[in-house]
Amino acid sequence: MHLGRYSFGIGDRFGRQGRAQLAALIEAKRQGVDIVPVWNKSNREHGIIGTKPADVRNEADAAVQAAGWGGAYFVDADHIGLDNVEAFIETSDFFTIDVAEFTGKRARSADIDSFVEGWRGLVGSHRIDGIREPVELDESRLRDIAGTYLAAVRQAGEIFRHVEARKGPGRFITEVSMDETDAPQTPVELLVILAAIADEGIPAETIAPKFSGRFNKGVDYRGDAAQFAVEFERDLAVIRFAVERFPLPHTLKLSIHSGSDKFSIYGAIAAGIRRFDAGLHVKTAGTTWLEELIGLALAGGDGLGIARDVYSQSLARIDELCGPYATVIDIDRRKLPTVAEVGKWTGEEFAAALRHDPACPIYNPNLRQLLHVGYRVAAELGPRFLAALDRYEPTIAENVTANLYERHIHPLFLVG
Ligand SMILES: [Zn+2]
DSSP states (O other), X not given: OOOOSEEEEEXXXXXXXXXXXXXXXXXXXXXXXXXXXXXXXXXXXXXXXXXXXXXXXXHHHHHHHHHTOOSOXXXXXXXXOTTTOGGGTTTOSEEEEEOGGGTTSOOOHHHHHHHHHHTGGGOEEEOOTTOSSOEEEOHHHHHHHHHHHHHHHHHHHHHHHHHHXXXXXXXXXXXXEOTTXXXXXXXXXXXXXXXXXHHTTOOOSEEEOOOSSBOOTTSOOBSOHHHHHHHHHHHHHHHHHHHHHSSSOTTOEEEETTOTTOHHHHHHHHHHHHHTTOOEEEOOOSTHHHHHHHHHHHHOHHHHHHHHHHXXXXXXXXXXXXXXXXXXXXXXXXXXXXXXXXXXXXXXXXXXXXXXOTTSTTOOHHHHHHHHHTHHHHHHHTHHHHHHHHHTHHHHXXXXXXXXXXXXXXXXXXXX
Protein backbone atom coordinates (compact mmCIF):
# COMPACT_ATOMS: atom_id res chain seq x y z
CA MET A 1 0.00 0.00 0.00
CA HIS A 2 1.43 3.36 -1.04
CA LEU A 3 0.48 6.82 0.06
CA GLY A 4 0.97 8.68 -3.21
CA ARG A 5 3.51 11.29 -4.20
CA TYR A 6 1.88 14.28 -2.52
CA SER A 7 -0.33 14.03 0.52
CA PHE A 8 -1.75 16.55 2.93
CA GLY A 9 -3.07 16.26 6.48
CA ILE A 10 -6.60 17.54 6.83
CA GLY A 11 -9.51 17.07 9.23
CA ASP A 12 -10.54 19.54 11.88
CA ARG A 13 -11.34 19.88 15.55
CA PHE A 14 -15.10 19.62 15.24
CA GLY A 15 -15.26 17.30 12.24
CA ARG A 16 -17.41 19.57 10.09
CA GLN A 17 -15.12 20.88 7.36
CA GLY A 18 -13.99 17.78 5.48
CA ARG A 19 -16.07 18.64 2.45
CA ALA A 20 -14.77 22.24 2.29
CA GLN A 21 -11.21 20.92 2.65
CA LEU A 22 -11.71 18.40 -0.12
CA ALA A 23 -12.93 21.25 -2.33
CA ALA A 24 -9.36 22.65 -2.15
CA LEU A 25 -7.88 19.29 -3.21
CA ILE A 26 -10.44 18.99 -5.99
CA GLU A 27 -9.31 22.40 -7.26
CA ALA A 28 -5.65 21.22 -7.13
CA LYS A 29 -6.62 18.16 -9.15
CA ARG A 30 -8.35 20.40 -11.66
CA GLN A 31 -5.04 22.27 -11.96
CA GLY A 32 -3.26 18.97 -12.61
CA VAL A 33 -1.86 18.02 -9.18
CA ASP A 34 -3.02 14.94 -7.27
CA ILE A 35 -2.86 15.30 -3.50
CA VAL A 36 -4.03 12.52 -1.20
CA PRO A 37 -5.99 13.71 1.84
CA VAL A 38 -5.09 12.21 5.21
CA TRP A 39 -7.41 12.93 8.10
CA ASN A 40 -5.49 13.31 11.31
CA LYS A 41 -6.42 14.09 14.87
CA SER A 42 -4.06 13.54 17.75
CA ASN A 43 -4.82 11.73 20.95
CA ARG A 44 -4.53 15.01 22.87
CA GLU A 45 -7.12 16.64 20.64
CA HIS A 46 -9.53 13.71 21.05
CA GLY A 47 -9.19 14.10 24.81
CA ILE A 48 -9.95 17.85 24.80
CA ILE A 49 -12.86 17.70 22.34
CA GLY A 50 -14.27 14.44 23.63
CA THR A 51 -14.17 12.59 20.30
CA LYS A 52 -13.10 9.03 19.47
CA PRO A 53 -10.92 7.80 16.58
CA ALA A 54 -14.01 6.22 14.97
CA ASP A 55 -15.52 9.73 14.67
CA VAL A 56 -12.66 10.76 12.36
CA ARG A 57 -13.24 7.70 10.16
CA ASN A 58 -16.95 8.51 9.96
CA GLU A 59 -16.25 12.14 9.14
CA ALA A 60 -13.75 11.20 6.42
CA ASP A 61 -16.08 8.65 4.81
CA ALA A 62 -19.01 11.07 4.88
CA ALA A 63 -16.98 13.99 3.46
CA VAL A 64 -15.54 11.82 0.69
CA GLN A 65 -19.01 10.69 -0.25
CA ALA A 66 -20.55 14.18 -0.09
CA ALA A 67 -17.75 15.74 -2.15
CA GLY A 68 -17.69 12.91 -4.67
CA TRP A 69 -13.95 12.40 -4.04
CA GLY A 70 -12.91 9.45 -6.16
CA GLY A 71 -9.27 9.17 -5.10
CA ALA A 72 -7.50 7.50 -2.22
CA TYR A 73 -7.72 8.91 1.31
CA PHE A 74 -6.46 7.82 4.69
CA VAL A 75 -7.17 8.22 8.39
CA ASP A 76 -4.04 8.77 10.47
CA ALA A 77 -3.47 7.57 14.03
CA ASP A 78 -1.26 10.54 14.76
CA HIS A 79 1.64 10.23 17.22
CA ILE A 80 0.75 6.89 18.68
CA GLY A 81 2.78 4.55 20.85
CA LEU A 82 2.14 1.06 22.23
CA ASP A 83 0.19 2.51 25.15
CA ASN A 84 -2.48 4.26 23.07
CA VAL A 85 -2.54 2.56 19.67
CA GLU A 86 -5.38 0.20 20.56
CA ALA A 87 -8.20 2.73 20.15
CA PHE A 88 -7.00 3.53 16.62
CA ILE A 89 -6.47 0.03 15.23
CA GLU A 90 -9.86 -0.57 13.74
CA THR A 91 -10.59 2.77 12.08
CA SER A 92 -7.12 4.02 11.03
CA ASP A 93 -5.16 2.96 7.98
CA PHE A 94 -2.19 5.26 8.54
CA PHE A 95 -0.08 5.04 11.71
CA THR A 96 2.36 7.74 12.76
CA ILE A 97 4.65 5.92 15.12
CA ASP A 98 6.14 8.35 17.59
CA VAL A 99 9.30 7.16 19.29
CA ALA A 100 10.63 10.53 20.45
CA GLU A 101 10.55 9.43 24.08
CA PHE A 102 12.83 6.47 23.26
CA THR A 103 15.36 8.67 21.48
CA GLY A 104 18.47 8.92 23.59
CA LYS A 105 17.54 5.80 25.57
CA ARG A 106 20.52 3.53 25.11
CA ALA A 107 20.04 0.27 23.28
CA ARG A 108 21.62 -2.86 24.80
CA SER A 109 25.30 -2.94 23.93
CA ALA A 110 24.90 -6.34 22.25
CA ASP A 111 22.28 -4.77 19.96
CA ILE A 112 24.58 -1.87 19.16
CA ASP A 113 27.43 -4.29 18.44
CA SER A 114 25.41 -6.36 16.03
CA PHE A 115 23.99 -3.25 14.33
CA VAL A 116 27.49 -1.82 13.82
CA GLU A 117 28.68 -5.20 12.55
CA GLY A 118 25.80 -5.44 10.08
CA TRP A 119 26.26 -1.91 8.73
CA ARG A 120 30.05 -1.75 8.65
CA GLY A 121 29.66 -1.04 4.93
CA LEU A 122 28.33 2.40 5.85
CA VAL A 123 31.66 3.36 7.40
CA GLY A 124 33.61 5.60 5.09
CA SER A 125 33.15 8.69 3.00
CA HIS A 126 30.01 8.88 0.85
CA ARG A 127 29.36 11.05 -2.16
CA ILE A 128 25.66 11.69 -1.88
CA ASP A 129 24.15 13.28 -4.93
CA GLY A 130 22.73 16.63 -3.86
CA ILE A 131 25.09 17.20 -0.93
CA ARG A 132 28.21 19.10 -1.88
CA GLU A 133 30.63 17.82 0.75
CA PRO A 134 31.15 14.07 1.28
CA VAL A 135 29.21 12.56 4.18
CA GLU A 136 31.73 10.99 6.53
CA LEU A 137 31.01 8.19 8.94
CA ASP A 138 33.59 6.40 11.04
CA GLU A 139 32.93 3.45 13.29
CA SER A 140 32.81 5.37 16.54
CA ARG A 141 30.30 7.84 15.08
CA LEU A 142 28.20 4.93 13.77
CA ARG A 143 28.28 3.45 17.26
CA ASP A 144 27.29 6.81 18.82
CA ILE A 145 24.35 7.32 16.49
CA ALA A 146 23.18 3.77 17.08
CA GLY A 147 23.45 4.49 20.80
CA THR A 148 21.12 7.47 20.43
CA TYR A 149 18.55 6.13 17.95
CA LEU A 150 18.64 2.33 17.85
CA ALA A 151 16.35 1.80 20.85
CA ALA A 152 13.84 4.24 19.35
CA VAL A 153 13.82 2.50 15.97
CA ARG A 154 13.54 -0.91 17.65
CA GLN A 155 10.51 0.43 19.49
CA ALA A 156 9.06 1.67 16.19
CA GLY A 157 9.54 -1.87 14.85
CA GLU A 158 7.69 -3.31 17.80
CA ILE A 159 4.74 -0.93 17.28
CA PHE A 160 4.73 -1.60 13.54
CA ARG A 161 4.61 -5.37 14.09
CA HIS A 162 1.85 -4.97 16.66
CA VAL A 163 -0.28 -2.99 14.19
CA GLU A 164 0.57 -5.39 11.37
CA ALA A 165 -0.47 -8.40 13.45
CA ARG A 166 -3.83 -6.76 14.09
CA LYS A 167 -4.57 -5.24 10.69
CA GLY A 168 -2.72 -7.57 8.36
CA PRO A 169 0.32 -6.93 6.14
CA GLY A 170 -0.03 -4.21 3.51
CA ARG A 171 -3.25 -2.86 4.99
CA PHE A 172 -1.92 0.43 6.32
CA ILE A 173 0.62 3.21 5.80
CA THR A 174 3.45 3.62 8.28
CA GLU A 175 5.16 6.87 9.26
CA VAL A 176 8.07 7.08 11.68
CA SER A 177 8.17 10.40 13.48
CA MET A 178 11.10 11.88 15.34
CA ASP A 179 10.03 15.51 15.14
CA GLU A 180 9.40 15.87 18.85
CA THR A 181 13.00 15.17 19.85
CA ASP A 182 15.19 17.94 21.29
CA ALA A 183 17.77 18.23 18.53
CA PRO A 184 17.46 18.14 14.72
CA GLN A 185 18.99 15.09 13.04
CA THR A 186 22.06 15.62 10.84
CA PRO A 187 22.28 13.96 7.37
CA VAL A 188 24.56 11.22 8.66
CA GLU A 189 22.21 10.55 11.58
CA LEU A 190 19.27 10.31 9.20
CA LEU A 191 21.26 7.86 7.07
CA VAL A 192 21.91 5.60 10.06
CA ILE A 193 18.28 5.92 11.26
CA LEU A 194 17.07 4.82 7.81
CA ALA A 195 19.45 1.86 7.95
CA ALA A 196 17.96 0.89 11.30
CA ILE A 197 14.40 1.29 9.95
CA ALA A 198 15.33 -0.99 7.04
CA ASP A 199 16.80 -3.49 9.51
CA GLU A 200 13.52 -3.55 11.43
CA GLY A 201 11.64 -4.27 8.21
CA ILE A 202 9.43 -1.21 8.65
CA PRO A 203 7.99 -0.31 5.22
CA ALA A 204 7.98 3.39 6.08
CA GLU A 205 6.22 5.56 3.52
CA THR A 206 7.04 8.74 5.39
CA ILE A 207 9.58 9.91 7.93
CA ALA A 208 9.28 13.06 10.01
CA PRO A 209 12.69 14.25 11.15
CA LYS A 210 13.13 17.27 13.35
CA PHE A 211 14.25 20.41 11.55
CA SER A 212 15.89 23.37 13.23
CA GLY A 213 13.78 26.45 13.95
CA ARG A 214 10.38 26.62 15.60
CA PHE A 215 7.24 25.08 14.11
CA ASN A 216 4.72 26.81 16.34
CA LYS A 217 1.04 26.03 15.98
CA GLY A 218 -0.84 28.14 13.47
CA VAL A 219 1.83 30.77 12.81
CA ASP A 220 4.82 31.15 10.52
CA TYR A 221 8.16 29.36 10.85
CA ARG A 222 10.57 31.04 13.25
CA GLY A 223 14.19 30.47 12.49
CA ASP A 224 16.73 30.77 9.73
CA ALA A 225 14.84 30.01 6.52
CA ALA A 226 18.08 29.68 4.51
CA GLN A 227 19.39 27.15 7.02
CA PHE A 228 16.10 25.26 6.79
CA ALA A 229 16.41 25.11 2.99
CA VAL A 230 19.86 23.52 3.29
CA GLU A 231 18.67 20.98 5.88
CA PHE A 232 15.59 20.12 3.90
CA GLU A 233 17.55 19.40 0.72
CA ARG A 234 20.12 17.34 2.60
CA ASP A 235 17.33 15.21 4.04
CA LEU A 236 15.91 14.75 0.54
CA ALA A 237 19.35 13.73 -0.72
CA VAL A 238 19.88 11.23 2.09
CA ILE A 239 16.47 9.63 1.53
CA ARG A 240 17.10 9.27 -2.20
CA PHE A 241 20.50 7.72 -1.46
CA ALA A 242 19.05 5.35 1.16
CA VAL A 243 16.08 4.03 -0.80
CA GLU A 244 18.39 3.01 -3.63
CA ARG A 245 20.59 1.01 -1.28
CA PHE A 246 18.54 -0.19 1.69
CA PRO A 247 15.45 -2.39 1.65
CA LEU A 248 13.04 0.53 2.03
CA PRO A 249 10.05 1.53 -0.09
CA HIS A 250 11.17 3.62 -3.07
CA THR A 251 8.23 5.86 -2.29
CA LEU A 252 9.61 6.89 1.13
CA LYS A 253 9.23 10.65 1.52
CA LEU A 254 9.54 13.41 4.10
CA SER A 255 6.68 14.38 6.37
CA ILE A 256 6.55 17.88 7.82
CA HIS A 257 4.63 18.22 11.05
CA SER A 258 2.84 21.41 12.12
CA GLY A 259 3.39 22.28 8.48
CA SER A 260 0.42 24.60 8.07
CA ASP A 261 1.11 28.33 8.04
CA LYS A 262 4.88 28.01 7.54
CA PHE A 263 4.72 30.45 4.65
CA SER A 264 8.31 31.67 4.84
CA ILE A 265 9.70 28.18 4.07
CA TYR A 266 7.15 27.03 1.49
CA GLY A 267 9.32 28.40 -1.31
CA ALA A 268 12.28 26.31 -0.12
CA ILE A 269 10.10 23.22 0.27
CA ALA A 270 8.56 23.61 -3.18
CA ALA A 271 11.99 24.16 -4.75
CA GLY A 272 13.47 21.17 -2.88
CA ILE A 273 10.84 18.63 -3.90
CA ARG A 274 11.10 19.79 -7.50
CA ARG A 275 14.89 19.66 -7.56
CA PHE A 276 14.91 16.15 -6.09
CA ASP A 277 11.78 15.00 -7.89
CA ALA A 278 10.54 13.97 -4.45
CA GLY A 279 7.16 13.42 -2.83
CA LEU A 280 5.98 15.19 0.30
CA HIS A 281 3.54 14.78 3.15
CA VAL A 282 2.49 17.85 5.13
CA LYS A 283 0.63 17.62 8.41
CA THR A 284 -1.25 20.66 9.56
CA ALA A 285 -1.67 22.15 13.00
CA GLY A 286 -5.44 21.90 13.13
CA THR A 287 -6.04 25.54 12.24
CA THR A 288 -9.15 24.89 10.16
CA TRP A 289 -11.25 25.67 13.20
CA LEU A 290 -9.83 29.22 13.09
CA GLU A 291 -11.40 29.56 9.65
CA GLU A 292 -14.68 28.59 11.32
CA LEU A 293 -14.18 31.48 13.75
CA ILE A 294 -13.32 33.82 10.88
CA GLY A 295 -16.46 32.74 9.06
CA LEU A 296 -18.54 33.27 12.19
CA ALA A 297 -17.10 36.75 12.73
CA LEU A 298 -17.71 37.72 9.09
CA ALA A 299 -21.27 36.42 9.27
CA GLY A 300 -21.98 39.03 12.00
CA GLY A 301 -24.92 38.74 14.41
CA ASP A 302 -24.65 35.81 16.80
CA GLY A 303 -21.71 34.49 14.75
CA LEU A 304 -19.64 37.54 15.69
CA GLY A 305 -20.98 37.26 19.24
CA ILE A 306 -19.64 33.71 19.50
CA ALA A 307 -16.25 34.75 18.10
CA ARG A 308 -16.01 37.52 20.73
CA ASP A 309 -17.14 35.18 23.52
CA VAL A 310 -14.54 32.58 22.57
CA TYR A 311 -11.88 35.30 22.72
CA SER A 312 -12.94 36.74 26.07
CA GLN A 313 -13.17 33.33 27.73
CA SER A 314 -9.86 32.24 26.19
CA LEU A 315 -8.20 35.36 27.56
CA ALA A 316 -9.60 34.69 31.03
CA ARG A 317 -8.35 31.06 30.90
CA ILE A 318 -5.07 31.69 29.11
CA ASP A 319 -2.83 29.71 31.49
CA GLU A 320 -5.05 26.66 31.47
CA LEU A 321 -5.47 26.66 27.68
CA CYS A 322 -1.82 27.24 26.86
CA GLY A 323 -0.55 24.63 29.34
CA PRO A 324 -0.69 21.54 27.07
CA TYR A 325 0.82 23.54 24.18
CA ALA A 326 3.54 25.40 26.08
CA THR A 327 6.38 24.17 23.86
CA VAL A 328 4.64 24.93 20.55
CA ILE A 329 3.24 28.44 21.04
CA ASP A 330 4.84 31.81 21.76
CA ILE A 331 2.31 34.39 22.86
CA ASP A 332 3.39 37.92 23.75
CA ARG A 333 0.64 38.69 26.25
CA ARG A 334 1.27 42.44 26.10
CA LYS A 335 0.15 42.38 22.49
CA LEU A 336 -3.21 40.73 23.13
CA PRO A 337 -6.17 43.10 22.73
CA THR A 338 -8.47 43.64 25.71
CA VAL A 339 -11.99 42.24 25.74
CA ALA A 340 -13.31 45.83 25.50
CA GLU A 341 -11.28 46.47 22.34
CA VAL A 342 -12.43 43.26 20.69
CA GLY A 343 -16.00 44.13 21.68
CA LYS A 344 -15.77 47.19 19.44
CA TRP A 345 -14.40 45.33 16.41
CA THR A 346 -16.55 44.72 13.37
CA GLY A 347 -16.67 41.20 11.95
CA GLU A 348 -14.20 42.26 9.25
CA GLU A 349 -11.78 43.61 11.87
CA PHE A 350 -12.03 40.44 13.94
CA ALA A 351 -11.41 38.32 10.84
CA ALA A 352 -8.44 40.46 9.75
CA ALA A 353 -6.80 40.23 13.17
CA LEU A 354 -7.17 36.44 13.16
CA ARG A 355 -6.58 35.52 9.51
CA HIS A 356 -3.00 34.51 8.76
CA ASP A 357 -2.19 37.21 6.24
CA PRO A 358 1.28 38.50 7.18
CA ALA A 359 0.83 41.50 4.86
CA CYS A 360 -2.23 42.71 6.74
CA PRO A 361 -1.30 45.46 9.26
CA ILE A 362 -3.85 44.33 11.86
CA TYR A 363 -3.04 40.60 11.68
CA ASN A 364 -2.15 39.62 15.26
CA PRO A 365 -0.21 36.34 15.68
CA ASN A 366 -0.65 36.49 19.46
CA LEU A 367 -4.42 36.61 19.21
CA ARG A 368 -4.27 33.87 16.59
CA GLN A 369 -2.26 31.53 18.81
CA LEU A 370 -4.49 32.13 21.80
CA LEU A 371 -7.63 31.44 19.79
CA HIS A 372 -5.94 28.38 18.31
CA VAL A 373 -5.69 26.77 21.75
CA GLY A 374 -9.12 28.19 22.65
CA TYR A 375 -10.93 25.36 20.86
CA ARG A 376 -11.66 23.93 24.28
CA VAL A 377 -13.83 27.01 24.96
CA ALA A 378 -15.70 26.50 21.68
CA ALA A 379 -16.17 22.82 22.53
CA GLU A 380 -17.70 23.84 25.85
CA LEU A 381 -20.15 26.19 24.11
CA GLY A 382 -21.51 22.93 22.71
CA PRO A 383 -24.82 23.21 20.81
CA ARG A 384 -24.59 27.02 20.50
CA PHE A 385 -21.29 26.75 18.66
CA LEU A 386 -22.25 23.75 16.54
CA ALA A 387 -25.59 25.28 15.53
CA ALA A 388 -23.77 28.45 14.42
CA LEU A 389 -21.41 26.32 12.29
CA ASP A 390 -24.44 24.91 10.52
CA ARG A 391 -26.16 28.26 10.20
CA TYR A 392 -23.17 30.10 8.74
CA GLU A 393 -21.84 27.14 6.77
CA PRO A 394 -21.45 28.87 3.36
CA THR A 395 -19.27 31.72 4.73
CA ILE A 396 -17.22 29.28 6.78
CA ALA A 397 -16.71 26.80 3.92
CA GLU A 398 -15.51 29.57 1.64
CA ASN A 399 -12.83 30.55 4.15
CA VAL A 400 -11.80 26.94 4.85
CA THR A 401 -11.33 26.17 1.15
CA ALA A 402 -9.54 29.43 0.35
CA ASN A 403 -7.14 29.09 3.27
CA LEU A 404 -6.17 25.57 2.26
CA TYR A 405 -5.91 26.19 -1.45
CA GLU A 406 -4.50 29.70 -1.74
CA ARG A 407 -2.21 29.85 1.27
CA HIS A 408 -1.08 26.21 1.46
CA ILE A 409 -1.64 23.96 -1.55
CA HIS A 410 -0.85 26.53 -4.20
CA PRO A 411 2.55 27.71 -2.90
CA LEU A 412 3.62 24.16 -1.97
CA PHE A 413 2.49 22.08 -4.90
CA LEU A 414 1.39 24.29 -7.77
CA VAL A 415 4.18 26.79 -8.29
CA GLY A 416 6.89 26.44 -10.90
ZN1 LIG B 1 4.51 15.75 15.06
